[in-house]
Each structure stands twice: as structure tokens, then as C-alpha cells.
Amino acid sequence: MGNYQSHNPRAGHGTQPYHAGHVRSSIGQRRTNGKSLLGTLAAAALPAFLSNNPLPNGYPWSHLSPNTDYYHEVPYTGVIRCYDFTISRDVIAPDGYLKPVLLVNGGFPGPLIEANWGDTIQVTVRNNITSPEEGTALHWHGFLQKGTPWEDGVPAVTQCPIAPGKEFTYTFQADMYGTTWYHSHYSAQYAGGLIGPMVIHGPQIAEYDIDLGPVMLTDWYHEDYFTLVEQTMAVNSTPVFADNNLINGKMNFDCASAKHGDRAPCVNDAGVSQFRFEKGKKHLLRLINAGAEALQHFSIDGHTMTVIANDFVPVQPYETKVVTLGIGQRSDVIVEANGELDAYYMRSNISKICSLARNHDALAVIYYDDADTYSEPKSEAWDIQDPGTCANDDLEMTVPFKELALPEPDLTYDMEVKLFVNGSGIKLWSLDGVTFRGNYNSPPLLLGILGNYTFDEEWNVRRTGNARSVRVNVINHTPVAHPMHLHGFDMYVLHEGLGPWDGTIVRPSNPQRRDVFQVRPNGHLVMQFDAGENPGVWPFHCHIAWHVSAGFFVQFLTGEDKVRGMKIPAVVAETCREWAAWTGENIPEQIDSGL
Template sequence: MVNAAIPKLLVGVLTTLNANLAQNVTNGASEWGTLSAQKFSKFLTNNPLPDGYPWSTLTATNADPYTQAPVTGVVRHYDWTISRKTLAPDGVERPMIVVNGAFPGPTIEANWGDWIEVTVTNGLEDEGTSLHWHGLLQTETPWFDGVPGVQQCPIAPGSTFTYRFRADLYGTSWWHSHYSAQYSSGVLGPMIIHGPNHLKETEDYDIDLGPVLLTDWYHRAYFDIVEDVMGTDINSIIAAGSSENNLINGKMNFNCSNTNLPCTEGAGISKFEFTTGKKHRLRLINAGSEGQQKFSIDEHSLTVIARDFVPVEPYTLNMVSLGIGQRLDVIVEATGSSGSSYFMRSTIETNCTRSSQPYALAAVYYPDANQTALPNSTPQPDTRPDCTKPDYPLESTVPIYKITPAETPDLTYEIELSLAQNSSGNWVWFMSGSSFRVNFNEPVLILANKGNTSFPSNWNVYNSGNATNVRVILKNLFTVGHPMHFHGHNMFELASGTGTWDGTITNPENPPRRDTHMIPGSGYYVFQYVADNPGVWPFHCHIAWHVSGGLYVNLMEHPDKIAQNMKIPQIMHQTCRDWAAFSNTTVIDQIDSGL
């Protein structure tokens, strides 16, 4: 009998679970979500350790994380191939696009200040690709941010390209394709960068269990979904964005009677092991395509210690919420008995998006528990009934390293988000009346490096010139929220809410910071940033179907420095020549914005 802790919708999915609970390295051919998955130390020790740490005497309180990354002299190298492969993360077989044959893809691990090199071979025969390193600043390497048509040309089929960038912030993040909605077919993985520990001895964790990737899941190829999302019938568009399942670390079950695709019942859910009396660090990542997630562990509390790449004063909740692209590092104390087991849960917030199976489950086992049996545990009270509300009040979120933004910005942008039909009748997203579309063959950064400052209107380039402090007042004219992600910076989150901003700034002396913010439906979001990173930086909704629909702008800063001081490597130009050779003989079916 299936216990009462399982949502009714999942009863049919899990009745066959016991016999093959979380099969070893099945599903997406990845070890994530199995008991043999890697655990992580506090930092990597295979490099010089001055004063006992790779970052020497720098701490979370005495070093500005944006300007004082250490020089470790270490390079971490990875060699990846992107290719097509049929996998079954939830038992339903579907063609996917993956890195090194697995979903989720390989983990990047480094110490703060290390250099990271990733050599990428495009094994796709008919489309380009590129990879973005979500949340990193790319200071002095803006050409390696990975957005095609903005900083680079796509990597052509059969070509190889090496990204090289600093681990200039520390904490938890992820990498993913930025070519159309390609990552929705599997091109993504976790990124862990070790840095100074800001926790008191009584707060500190004992075991780092690593990434917990939360992904709404689709059984169709990304291109087919984008084709529908870019249509003319609004009801069909909404239906196209509905996911079939929800996964934790690339695993979950599916009721095979609900699909015509090849399907195996009881493919297996993810497993984690807790040690009684120990504190465990979990690195939560919403790496999905559309769905906002609410995450909890039955009968356990979650102490948040970082939001995105920003360490914060710890706070404890029974349930947390993450929009697409957001990360939360949490500590969970193992208070259960040695033979107990519990469900880990992540649920798509369906009052903001659609899913035919929004519940994801994983099993948490204590050392003496029966690891082939389902947990029988009590769910946490649902404290997240409204996905338009923030995951935690901005007023109560306090970064460990204090930074006070300029009281008066040099420049203010006011940008409105809206959905409307274009001249062809297609429903697309607009930012202040302009829907974005990229030109893969003409990256904006490379053009700016040649002295260009004038661009087509639908490239949505906002040139802030030599302004140092820039404020953005974002107004959401749509009823659904958007996870807005800014490349190359952490944003000072000055204010956010529904209705109209009244001018009040939250915590003006030390406002919360992060790189991805959920702007509520019919609401506002006000942020500020220090324009100290010359480049062309994307600011966009991280819902895959929304950025495909044009919900995107480029925030350019210091064009004079881009043109006069920036030495763009020749590999960037060669990549464009390779892409031109490919695109001159192959029709690129760019049905969306391209990103």
C-alpha cells in the first residue's frame, strides 16, 4: 500500500517503485541521485595552500567578492562533447542533447580564484551550440560568457572551442547551453566553487552532499516546443509550455499509460543518505525550463546560508522557493533515528505555470534504513500557496559582506515587460515595446570592439556609456512572474512587490544581492548595479520559452573601453568564420529569438 504522504497523482506512478527504487546509474546515465554520487570537501587541496586555504587570508567578511578574487595559479581543465543520445530520465525514452553522454552533465569543481578551461566539441550534425557559466562575472573575459550573437558566434557542428575564465565568485551554480532553448533537451550541469566559510562553528555543516538539481521535464524536443510557443493561438501556446514531469537530480518515475513513447515503469527516484546527528549541505539549483519550484524535506528544517553566489546570514524555513536559474545553499540537520527515511519533495508551483505531473520525490535514508522501501513521512506544511510572493522577504535577507550602493544613480532605465502579437500574429514578449532577436553571425561585443555603437532596434542594446551606477526600474505588465537573470553582475535588490513602486528602498545600507530575481506578476522590481565590468551583458527572463520569445535586452557598459582596451582572442573570430562557413551552406531555422 502506498502511504498517505504521497500525492494522489503519484499513486499509480510509485506502486511499482519498491522493487527497483532509484536504480543505479539508470535514467539519464548519471550518478547524481544515487548513493554512490560524489560528496564534496570544503575545498580542493591539490594546489598551493597559503595560510591553510587556497584563498590565503581572505574571508567572507574581509574581502570584497567582486574585486578581490585570489590568484591561485591553478587551472581546472574539462573536455566535453555535446551530442545526441536517447535516454529516459523518468522512464520515458526521448532523444536528448547531452554532454559526455549523461544527464545531468558533468560537474565543474574549483576553488575561488582558479582558472577554469572547458574544451567543447560540438558533436551535433545540424545545429550550433554555446555554453554559459551562470552567475560568474567574467571580469576581463566577457567574450567567454557564452551567449551566441552577443559575445560569440555559435560553435559550428564538428568544431571545437575552449572557454577559459576565472572562478571569480564562490558558491553554487550551474552551466547550460544558451543556444535557443537547447538546454531544455539536457545540456546542463552543476558548478561548485569552494570559498571562505562564513558560518560559526555551531552553524557549520559536516557533510557536503553536493548539487540537488530541480528540473521540470518535457518529453518533446525543445525545438518542437519552441515552434508551438512561438505560435498565433494563445491557448496552444500556454499548453505547449506545460511539462510532463518534474525531476530531482535527473530522476523520477512516470505513469507509462500516459504516453505513447517507449516507457519503463518504475525507472527510479533519486536517493540521498543522511548521517544521524550530522549537518548536511545541499546545493539547490532550479535548472528547469519554466516551473518555479517549492522544495522541502519531510520533518526537517532548511537553514539557508547562501542565495545564488551571495553568502547570507543564516535563516531557517520549512520550505523554500526557487525560480528558474536561482540557487539556495541550505544546511539540514539529520535529526531522525538511525533506521528512518523521509521524502525529499520539490513541487512546481502550478498557479504560475502548468504541469501534468508537478510532484518530484527523492528518498532520504539514514544509515540503517531499508534502502529499497518507500519512506513513510509527514510532508511539511505548504507555506508557499502563492508563487507571486518572494522566497523570503528582502527585508530579512542580509548579505555577509556589506556593500552600500550609491544613493543616487548616474543613469536610470525604466523597462516594461509585456506579451503581445507581432506584425505576423505571433505571440512574443516585449521589453519596452521591442522583442529581441539575435544575429548569430554578428556578435554585439565583437562589433562594439570595432567601434560600433549603433545597432538594429530589435537587438535591444542599452548603452550606459561611462555611467558608474545604473538603476533599472522593471515593470511587469503580465500577470505571471518572471525569473530575471543578469549576466556579469550581482544586482542590488532595492525593491520588489506587486502594484507600483512607492520609492522605498529595502535595506539601503546593505541590500540583498543575487543574479536572478523573481519579479511578481503585475508587479515591479528595482535593482542597481555598479557598471565596472566593460562588456555587453544579457538581462533576460530565464524561462526558456520566454527568452525564446524575445524577453531579453543587452546592457552595454563602457563602450569606449570595449573599443580601445579590449583584446578579444583570435579564437572568437575563428569561431565566427567557422560558423559563417556552416551557415552559408546550411539554412539555420531560427524560429525564435535565438537564445
């Protein structure tokens, strides 16, 4: 069976994964993914929009279109989308290997949050994590949170953690549209299962017939997340390797190869995710890299894809056979069902050159029309080699549909990325000369609202003052690629490549914009953001879980004159009181940065 190929000279030209049979699970849905139906044929296609909104001009967003400057003009529908989430610990086997995980409402991945552009999203999160108890918080990846920075969901930055047995209600506007996800930002909890998809319906730049919804790509670990954090933060630590790769929370695993086979039950027939194509129809797939470390290469045997959005930014459509996604990145793609076979493999391959995994290859099955869903595809993978650059698509290819010219920066930072061993023998990351460690009891945003700008150095806060637009040159002095994520803004991506930046800006009249972008090993990433448009405290960090655990994190305090005196909901302060009360009697096991 073919695969998306690697040209890693140490690994040869790809691998032949063990037999991909048992496309249907025999161990039961509740045992594999809990209550989640994602990745099953029972998962419903999504509508063009939720129709219980008022529909002026036929759409919830009225006359607004992809040409609307969505950073400055957002519809207000007046509709509130309410969700209740309970976070708990359980044992499931997404790939046949039973392990303790963190679940949202009993499922992995967690429930889909769905809204229309301009709706208000309200999520009540109940912390029922026990054995042991932990704090938690949920981040709503990619939303700007204009006027509501305390809803961003980052403990030790914008809020205190939700204490065990307590709840917190997040309320924010769906100010962007497209595909994203939510995840815990408390330590590396999201690597232990605490993730879920989000779809915000909005105007489309290309026609399609069927929205198949989220396709979540996740590297998967058989050790629990805290054990992996301990490994990361240990003296003379060894790298963390993923044990498997999943599509929508499913994949088979070769139990005979399990290093931990004597410590947990494992079965060989967990099953893979399934999708349905209708011949001749165009299908929208919403790709999300929701993993912890792995750079993913996504493809569908025998089918090309038309990319129409990267992160929350619609782009001029372009065709490709492979979509590359770093952690946190999303791409909306349209696929026409024009194949001749009854079934095809969908694949997501972890880059052998850029990432660490024992099994790199995830499979799912696409069935045409009424094909036998017990049959195995006879399709072959595209014979395309991993370029080995660890980079995203060329900036010249990715042109935002809504044109926005690059403004002149008022402030510029050169931020160096370094990996070093501290005096205790622990490997740590630094960004701009500081290794981050947060204080769950003292979020800088809440201090700033009170007018207190006395921040500990290890919080790594950069005050941008009255700067309207801030330019950041990330200089990577390490042989590892990093998916760099900025909260509260879309980045203008000016340039990226190997070595130092030569000052060139790619398409200054309309540079690429997105909220995560790869910086190459020993390379640079130059980005810019309009700091003056969103007062708050906004993280900028590597989205690899183990890197941010080891300190790879900075935060920007923007518009501090407007931050001082912001009116925040009383529940935010109450959450801090509840956390203070819990920590007064319990000691949190914060052995990493906290994030």
C-alpha cells in the same frame, strides 16, 4: 502521502501523486541518465576544497574570508581546472519515458565542474550534435567574467555559436564562490538536457559536516526542445506544459497518463534520486533550479533547513521549511540529520499557481546511515500552503553576509514587460518596447570591440555610457511571474511587490544581492548594478526558456570606451569564421529569438 500544499482554488489543496514506489530503478542507469551518477548513492560527497592547490594559511584562498569584498578582491591561485565536454544527441529516459535529449559527455545532468575560488576554469566544448546538426554555446551562470566578457557563452551577444563538428575552449576565472550551473544559451537547448552543476569551493559562514553536493531541480518535457519552441512560436500558440518534475535528473512517471504513450516506450519504474544522511551530522545541500519554466518549492519531510547563500551571495543564516527557487536561482542550505525515521522524502513541488505542469511533484529519498535502500519512507510532508505570490523570500529576511551599501545611480531605466500578438498572429514578449531577435553572425560585443556601435533595433542594446551605477525598474504588465537574470553582475535588489513602485528601498545600507530575482505578476522589481565596474555586453532577461525564445531580452553595453579595442583570444574570431562557413552551406533553424 502528504505534499507541500497549493491553495489554488481551481486545483484544490494539492494532489496525491501516484504511488511513489520503485525507489530503485530496474531499467538501468545508462537508460535513465546515461553516464551521470548524480542522484545515486555512488555520487561522492564533496570536499571542503580541492587540496591540490597551494595552501597559504591553510586554504587555497589564503586569508580571504566571507567578509572579503569579493567583487573587488579575488584570490589568484594559478591553478587551471581543465574539462573536456562533448555535446551529443541520444535517447534516455530520466523518468521512464524515452525521448531524444542533448547530453554532455553522455550524461544528464552533465558532469560536475569543481574548482576553488580563484582557480582558472578551462572547458573545451566539442559540438557533436547530429540528426539534425545545430550550433551550440555554454553559459557559465553567475560568473562576473571581468576582463573576459567573450567567455560568457551567449551566442548572438558575446560570441558566434560553435559550429557543428567544431570546438571552442572557454577560459575564465572562478571569481565567485558557491553553487551554480552551466547551460546552453542557444535557443532552448537547455530545456532538452544541456545542463550541469558547478561548485566553487570558498570560505563558509556556517559549519557543516558533509557536503552532499548539487541538488538540481528541473521541470521535464517529453517532447523534444525544438518541438516546444515551434509550439511557442506558432500562430495562435498554446502554452507549454511540463510533463514531470525531476530531482537530480530522476523521477517516476505514470505511463498510463502519458499523452504520447503511443509514440515512445515508457516504463513505470524509472526510480528516484537517493541521498545518504549520517545521524547527528549537518549536511550541505546545493539547491539549483535548472528548469525551463517552473517555480519550485523545495522541502524535506520532518527537517528544517538553514539557508546560508542565495545564488553566489552568502547571507545571514535563516531557518525555513520551504525554499522557493525561480529558474536559475540557487540556495545553499544546511540540514541537520535529527530525524527519528530511517528514511525521509525530499520534495520539490512546482507551484500550481505560478507555473505550468501536468505532474508537479518531484520526490527523492534520504536514507539514514545503513537503512534498507529498497524501503519506502513513511515520512509526511510539511503542511504548508503555496502562498501564491510567485515571489522570493521577503527581502527583509535575506541579508547579505558581506555588507555593501547602495550607491547613488547615475542612470535609471523604467522597463515595461508586455505580452502581445504581432501581425502574423504570434505571441511575443517585449522588454522596454522591443522584442529581441539575435543575429548569430553579429555579436554586439565583437562589433563593439571593433568600434562598431551600429546595432539593429531588434538586438535591444542599451548603451550605459560612463554610468557607474544603473538602476532598472522592471514594470510587469502581464499576469505571469518572471525570474529576471542579469549577466556580469550581482543585482542590488531594492524593492519588489505588486503594482507600481512607491520609491521605497529595502535596507539601503545592505540590500539583497543576487543574479536572479522574481518579479511578481502585475508587479515590479527594482534593481541596480554597478555598470562601470565590468565593461562588456551583458544580457538581462527572463530565464523562462519559452519567454526568452519569444523575445524577452535586453542587453547592456557597459564601459564602451574600454570595450573598444579589448584584446580577445584569436579562437573567438575563428569560431565566427567557422560559423560563417557552416551557415554559408546550411541554414540554421532559428525560428525564435536565438536564445
